[in-house]
Amino acid sequence: MQDKKMIFSGVQPSGCITLGNYIGAIKNWVKLQKDYRCIYSVVDMHSITVRQNPKELRARALQFLALYMACGIDPDESIMFFQSHVPAHAELSWVLSCNTYMGELSRMTQFKDKSAKHEDNINAGLFTYPVLMAADILLYGTDLVPVGVDQKQHLELARDIAIRFNHLYGDTFTVPEGYIPPVGARVMSLQDPTSKMSKSDPNPNGYIWVLDEPDVIVKKLKKAVTDSEGVIEYREGKHGVNNLLSIYGAIVGKTPREAALEFEGQGYGNLKMRVAEAVCEELRPVQEKYKAISEDKSYLESVYKAGAEKAGELAEKTLRKVYDKVGFVLR
Numbered sequence: 001m002q003d004k005k006m007i008f009s010g011v012q013p014s015g016c017i018t019l020g021n022y023i024g025a026i027k028n029w030v031k032l033q034k035d036y037r038c039i040y041s042v043v044d045m046h047s048i049t050v051r052q053n054p055k056e057l058r059a060r061a062l063q064f065l066a067l068y069m070a071c072g073i074d075p076d077e078s079i080m081f082f083q084s085h086v087p088a089h090a091e092l093s094w095v096l097s098c099n100t101y102m103g104e105l106s107r108m109t110q111f112k113d114k115s116a117k118h119e120d121n122i123n124a125g126l127f128t129y130p131v132l133m134a135a136d137i138l139l140y141g142t143d144l145v146p147v148g149v150d151q152k153q154h155l156e157l158a159r160d161i162a163i164r165f166n167h168l169y170g171d172t173f174t175v176p177e178g179y180i181p182p183v184g185a186r187v188m189s190l191q192d193p194t195s196k197m198s199k200s201d202p203n204p205n206g207y208i209w210v211l212d213e214p215d216v217i218v219k220k221l222k223k224a225v226t227d228s229e230g231v232i233e234y235r236e237g238k239h240g241v242n243n244l245l246s247i248y249g250a251i252v253g254k255t256p257r258e259a260a261l262e263f264e265g266q267g268y269g270n271l272k273m274r275v276a277e278a279v280c281e282e283l284r285p286v287q288e289k290y291k292a293i294s295e296d297k298s299y300l301e302s303v304y305k306a307g308a309e310k311a312g313e314l315a316e317k318t319l320r321k322v323y324d325k326v327g328f329v330l331r
Ligand code: ATP
Pocket: 010, 011, 012, 013, 014, 015, 018, 020, 021, 022, 023, 024, 025, 146, 147, 148, 149, 150, 151, 184, 185, 186, 187, 188, 196, 197, 198, 199, 200, 201
């Protein structure tokens, strides 16, 4: 067990878990949990970089935990916890922020995108968000971080911070690698297939929620924006069709090009229906499991409490090492 490499990843409870989160991240978390020591967090501290309704945030965080399990994360195999339950995340984040440059953070595209979207609330947390993410990863000696392609830049920053710290203070952190899936690393919005499917999209037709009922999934996919060519091909410029082929491919285990061959000569209506069927089929067991798990509040509590305890122990060890290295008097 101790020889296995470490994995850390998380999703922020800032909306509903979408098909993008599922295909780009969580589906791979499940695959990896047999061969790695995995830690999967509901990163609630990240989500308050955007204003949240406190009551809804609490309910959503619990829902996320239940959904992680419904998607197949097994609490006997992987550690699951709420980020806010392990104080070492905030503590390490402070030390790392003193080793991160303003210039580096200013280059982050997510900061630029989110500050444009939330002009009334460009808070310091939104700016230092990637430092907290680096702390999440570096606390656990993480080797591999399974994420969608939008997180590549943050991951590179986490690597740079680790390398810099190791250079300044001596070998302390494992330098993590990203694990980005070959298909489905960037599921696009169904309404605007040039931008990524996002759980905080104000238009629910842009995303599929993993708990959407089958008829809603069919409706959203029927409305998906395509093009006027009427030809099913995977190629540059066909954003809508490419997206549908990628979603289908990620689910059935084909490349989008292979999927395109399967639908050659058929119409968009048929493609949309086949994608809808595949998505419904994939999500049906998740939805059934979710129903059972979410009703069992004491089970959920036992999972997140045990998770925080195990994660806390590992995190505390790293934090102590870091405090020692930077010259704090040890307790
Ligand atoms: P928000 O809209 O609030 O920024 P989000 O939907 O982008 O949220 P995150 O919590 O930022 O979701 O991401 C969680 C994980 O899901 C990350 O690994 C991220 O890379 C992945 N992910 C998010 N959206 C997509 C997408 N459209 N396609 C593939 N992976 C995605």
